Amino acid sequence: MRDALEARILAAHADGDGAALVTLYSEAAEAAGTSGAAAFFLTQAYVFALEAGLPEARPLRARLVAMGCEE
Numbered sequence: 001m002r003d004a005l006e007a008r009i010l011a012a013h014a015d016g017d018g019a020a021l022v023t024l025y026s027e028a029a030e031a032a033g034t035s036g037a038a039a040f041f042l043t044q045a046y047v048f049a050l051e052a053g054l055p056e057a058r059p060l061r062a063r064l065v066a067m068g069c070e071e
Contacts, residue, residue: 018052
């Protein structure tokens, strides 16, 4: 993961900004070098979307299902 993206993720965690974490972890998934890393970051985005009650949860879950990581 790029250092700048990692710093933004850490700052969003420190701020408790769940919506930003959904966006940032989704961005990290797009930049991931392996499907395993992408699945990890998408899972994080999905969890934060669920916790915040955001509509992004549904498409994130669909992506995880398509990857074989969720049923």
